[in-house]
Every structure is written in structure tokens, then in C-alpha cells.
Amino acid sequence: MSSRPGKRVRYAVVGTGARAEMFVRALVLDHPDTAELVAFADVNQARMDAHNRWLGGLGHPAVPTYPAADFLAMLDKERVDTVLVTSVDVTHDEYVVAALHAGRDVVTEKPMTVDVPRCQRILDAVAATGRHVSVAFNYRYNPLHEKVRQVVADGAVGEIGSVHFEWLLDVRHGADYFRRWHRDKANSGGLMVHKASHHFDLVNWWLDAVPVEVYAAGRLFFYGEAGRRHGYARDYARAHGAPAADGDPFALRLADHPRLRELYLDAEAEDGYQRDQNVFAPGVTIEDDMSVLARYSTGATMTYHLTAYAPWEGYRVMFNGSRGRLELEVCESDFVSPTAAGALKGAALHGDEAAAESGSATLTLRPFWEPPRQVPVDGYRREGHGGADTRMTRVLFGGEPDPLGRAATARDGALALLTGLAANRSFETGQPVRVADLLTIP
Secondary structure, rough: OOOOOOEEEEEEEEOOOOOOHHHHHHHHHHHOOEEEEEEEOOHHHHHHHHHHHHHHHOOOOOOOOEEEHHHHHHHHHHHOOOOEEEOOHHHHHHHHHHHHHOEEEEEOOOOOOOOOOOOOOHHHHHHOOOOEEEEHHHHHHHHHHHHHHHHHHOOOOEEEEEEEEEEEEEEOOHHHOOOOOOOHHHHHHHHHHOHHHHHHHHHHHHHOOOOEEEEEEOOOOOOOOOOHHHHOOOOEEEEOOOOOHHOOOOOOOOHHHHHHHHHHHHHHHOOOOOOOOOOOOOOOOOOOOOEEEEEEEEOOEEEEEEEEEEOOOEEEEEEEEEOOEEEEEEEEEEEOOOHHOOOOOOOHOOOOOOOOOOEEEEEEEOOOOOOOOEEEOOOOOHHHHHHHHHHHHHHHOOOOOOOOOOOOOOHHHHHHHHHHHHHHHHHHHOOOHHHHHOOOOO
């Protein structure tokens, strides 16, 4: 990360959708002594204007705005030190590489990019410029996940032989990936890249290992045109202004949510992007039910499953070791009520609001020949990815010490991508994929 002794680091944000808001708030409210927000860049002026209005509500002056085409000019004119990339995933590499070659450091939202060629471009640019890329893997900063790292590293369950990891997205959260640009794999890499890169990064970090071989199977079972087979599909393209969407629990009503209305509905005239597409409409090219078997450099294996249409939301991770077993179980919401299914998604989906439904989290150590015991975890809360967002931005923007090595580099970002990219290749071929055949990681 760039820093100039005695001066605040100057940040510009490129990509001003909903996810940018968490970073913007952290910059201007939580770290004004070390960080300074100096500019926005986007393809859509209306979205940048919305963020500037929100800055006024935070007591911060509006910052200059730039069309995305003027990105390089912005870097010089605003004397930007570090670029914060929160644009559509497929465009990450464009801004990351340009910023690095312009002599700037980068913080990019996960995933770092969406495919092998773009990942290689970023790695080559890091090597050529010597600049730094940080990937915002906030799940590393969740106190539960930090505790897992500590317990595994301390050898409480011995050498890890295998990991079982199941992630459930409920029909409120999971559905949202099928309304947005994420529904097109060309934009997002699919959920194996956009969502599961979080999870694969955690396993890499927990095991201190890298993936070697991946076999996977996935399909579109529930959303898209499959919804007609299951009896859920209604005939409308997007929810706004569509009578057929009335009463549909899968419909997002942008006009009912002021922030989403400003960012998307009121901004449509500029780029035509519709945030509230029918999750069962044609055009979905990503999977919603995915299974992965991965082998790691330590010899450990992982079985992983991601379901994007579950009745409850949460995850289970089980570590089988030579001295016992460690079990993490998190319930983020135990069900989705019909009235909440189409409620505000923007903040809730990104962990910034607690779900109304009940949740719980337990970490259990089961040593051989001893009773199981609960492992206490300090600092966990349901909001903000278990408190991870705030903890992450303290390291990224505030310079807080990071003894656990949570800050993720471009190399970490590439390693997290590799499992998902290999899974996508395996979906296509039906064969195991050696990750070394996809990309060489320094």
C-alpha cells in the first residue's frame, strides 16, 4: 500500500455501485487521519452523483467525478496514490493493470478478476511494476475465521487430512445473483469465481496450502428457465412496472428502496442496466448448484458444495485431522419469510445489516478420546460479515498491524481464483483439472 510519511493516502474509487458504499464510508468516517477520498470514476454519472449526495449526508464535501474513459487522466489530476476498484468483475483487470503501470497501488474487491488471461495480466503487471495489489477478502477478518486459523495452526487437530465445506445461499440472497449482471458468466465468472473465491481463499489460508487438482460438477437447477419446471416462473423481464411481478417473492422492487432507486433505477437512462431482472427469465449462464473435489499441496482434500436456492443461509466447515476434528457451523438466517424475500437487498446482501431471522454460530473442537468442547470466539457479530468489514478496512486504510497475515495480495487473489476457474473448466470437460495447466503462480 502506498504511504507518504505525514500525509494521508489519496484514494480514488472506480465503480460506484452498491458495494462501493462500504469502502467510501470507511474512508471518510473511520480513517480520516490516514486516508483521503479524492475522486470517483464510473461509466455512469448518475451513480457517481448519488454517492456524492450521500457524502454530503456524512458531512464530507463532494469529490470530483470522472468518466471511466478518463481514468488515467484522473490519476494524475487528482494525485491519486491508491485506486479502489469496485466495478463489474470483468473490468477489474482493466483498471488494476492501468493503475499499476501508472505507478499506483490498488485495492480491489474480490474476485480479483474472472478468467485466466485477465488474471495473468494482473500478475504480469505486478511483476513488471513492483507495485502492490490488495484483494478485499473480508472473510479472512471474520473473528470466527481468524479463530479457525489459529486453532488449525496451533495443531489442535493435528495434520489436516480433509476438509468438508458446505455453503448455503438462501432464496433471498442467492436469488439476487440472478437479477444482476452476475447472471452472465462472462461478467462474473459464475458463482465459483464471484462468490466461492471467498471460500476457496479461506481454505488456502487456513491450510497454508495451494490447490493442485480440481474436479467439479455444476448445473443451473433452480433459477433461469428451470424455474418454469419447478412452478415458480412468471412472465416478465424485469420487476419494475411489470404487473406480473406483483406478489412474486423473487421480485426486487427498486422503487421501494431509496438508495437502490438512486443507484440503479434513476441511472438506467445512461447505460440501460436493469438491476431487477426476473431470476427465472432466459439469459442465465451461471450455475446455482455446484460440487467440487479439490486436492491441495499438503495432500489434504476438500469436498465443497454451494447451493444458491436454500431455505436458510449459512455454512458448515469441518476439518478432519490426525488428532481430532474441528467443526464450524454458522446460521446467518434460519428461514426467509415471504414478506422479506423481496426486501432491501443492497446492504443486507453484503452483510451490512443483520437479517431479521434467527442466526447462530458455533466452533467445536472434538479431540480424540476427549469430550467435545466449544471454542470461545471474541468479537463476532452478525452485521458486516461478522464484523469483518470494519476489521478489514482498519488494516487496509488505517494501517492497523496484521499479525495473522490477513491482508491478501495479488498472488492470494490468483490462488483463490484457481480453484473456481479449474471448477469452471471441469464443468465444461467433465474431467479433473490440474491448476498448473491453467496458470503459473509465482
